[in-house]
Amino acid sequence: xxxxxxxxxxxxxxxxxxxxxxxxxxxxxxxxxxxxxxxxxxxxxxxxxxxxxxxxxxxxxxxxxxxxxxxxxxxxxxx
Numbered sequence: 001x002x003x004x005x006x007x008x009x010x011x012x013x014x015x016x017x018x019x020x021x022x023x024x025x026x027x028x029x030x031x032x033x034x035x036x037x038x039x040x041x042x043x044x045x046x047x048x049x050x051x052x053x054x055x056x057x058x059x060x061x062x063x064x065x066x067x068x069x070x071x072x073x074x075x076x077x078x079x
Contacts, residue, residue, distance in 0.1 A: 009076055013060065020060040022076055028053055038063075038071045 010023045030044040030053040040058040045051070055072055057063060065078050 011076065011079065013079060018059055018061050020057040023054040024052060024074065032056060035071050038067060041068060041071055043073060
C-alpha cells in the first residue's frame with residue numbers, strides 16, 4: 001500500500017511527448033530507476049537516495065492506470 005505523502009504533489013502532463021511528470025515537494029537533483037514490472041514507469045530518488053522525489057511515466061496514455069497506482073510508491077491521483 002502506498003505511503004501517505006506530506007509534501008506538495010505536482011502533476012504535469014506533456015501531451016505532445018505523452019509523458020506524465022509527478023514531483024514531490026520542491027525540485028531537487030534526482031536519479032531515476034525504471035520499475036521492473038511496469039515498462040515506462042520511472043521512480044525518481046534524491047541523489048543521496050534518502051527519499052523519493054517523484055515519478056515519470058512515459059507512454060502515459062497507453063498505460064493501465066490501475067496498475068500504475070499500485071506500483072507508484074506514494075499516493076497520487078492520476079489524471
